[in-house]
Amino acid sequence: MRLDVFSIFPEYLAALDVSLVGKAAKSGLLDVRVHDLRDWTHDRHRTVDDTPYGGGAGMVMKPEPWGEAFDSVMPGDGPSQPRLVVPTPAGRPFSQDLAYELAAEPWLAFACGRYEGIDGRVAAHAAERMQVTEVSIGDYVLNGGEVAVLVMVEAIARLLPGVIGNPESLAEESHSGHGLLEYPVYTKPPAWRGHEVPEVLLSGNHKLIAEWRHEESVRRTAERRPDLLAAWGSSLAAEDDAAS
Numbered sequence: 090m091r092l093d094v095f096s097i098f099p100e101y102l103a104a105l106d107v108s109l110v111g112k113a114a115k116s117g118l119l120d121v122r123v124h125d126l127r128d129w130t131h132d133r134h135r136t137v138d139d140t141p142y143g144g145g146a147g148m149v150m151k152p153e154p155w156g157e158a159f160d161s162v163m164p165g166d167g168p169s170q171p172r173l174v175v176p177t178p179a180g181r182p183f184s185q186d187l188a189y190e191l192a193a194e195p196w197l198a199f200a201c202g203r204y205e206g207i208d209g210r211v212a213a214h215a216a217e218r219m220q221v222t223e224v225s226i227g228d229y230v231l232n233g234g235e236v237a238v239l240v241m242v243e244a245i246a247r248l249l250p251g252v253i254g255n256p257e258s259l260a261e262e263s264h265s266g267h268g269l270l271e272y273p274v275y276t277k278p279p280a281w282r283g284h285e286v287p288e289v290l291l292s293g294n295h296k297l298i299a300e301w302r303h304e305e306s307v308r309r310t311a312e313r314r315p316d317l318l319a320a321w322g323s324s325l326a327a328e329d330d331a332a333s
């Protein structure tokens with residue numbers, strides 16, 4: 090998979106060079122290219138923003154640098170086009186399902202906005218030649234799209250074949266499709282500062298361990314995400330109906 094990231098703070102994306110994503114890039118599973126949007130400005134101050142039409146606080150990112158950057162890095166007459174992902178507070182909620190959807194793409198491009206956002210014509214113009222998906226990573230306000238891109242790239246990259254050591258762990262994770270939050274995990278020592286590892290996990294009885302883990306998943310989901318528990322219950326009922 091090729092990933093292009095456009096930002097006025099390219100150093101923010103240095104985190105993509107370390108850990109899991111960094112290893113995937115070094116092994117050739119990922120081709121990560123970070124671009125400084127200011128490379129496509131032409132004035133002395135390398136200006137990327139201007140005042141908003143219609144008034145309002147703050148500044149808006151000018152369309153011209155974005156258009157020239159996209160033309161240069163992903164030319165309209167090229168053999169293929171990327172899927173453009175634009176982080177924004179007004180976007181479609183990012184989810185594990187969307188991470189799987191994006192992990193299936195051969196080429197992704199991410200546009201990191203700043204200020205009060207990117208001129209609306211940038212996405213509209215890009216949509217004339219590539220799929221554009223505006224995405225939000227959550228209901229809180231950030232100062233720009235870079236953190237969102239780090240979140241999304243990590244969630245996507247770990248789904249790519251060969252990136253994580255143990256692909257089976259993907260199936261057991263929260264939000265991975267069975268609908269419940271994952272159970273708590275423990276390792277040695279068996280006792281630590283007065284806290285013991287649950288005895289069942291030391292029993293070697295795989296049936297009891299599996300039952301305990303399921304009960305813990307249900308307990309945690311009921312406590313922290315009752316919405317997921319309700320959806321999980323409905324999906325179980327639907328499966329029973331389909332089977333009967």
Ligand SMILES: N#Cc1c(-c2ccc3ccn(Cc4ccc(CN5CCOCC5)cc4)c3c2)n[nH]c1N
Pocket residue numbers: 176177178180201202203204205206207224225226227228229230231232233234237
């Ligand atoms: N993903 C994600 C995000 C982002 C995100 C992503 C990209 C950019 C680019 C600029 N910003 C700053 C910004 C802040 C507030 C607002 C709201 N507007 C309301 C109407 O008045 C103007 C302002 C817009 C832009 C960004 C924030 N925030 N939260 C997420 N989950």
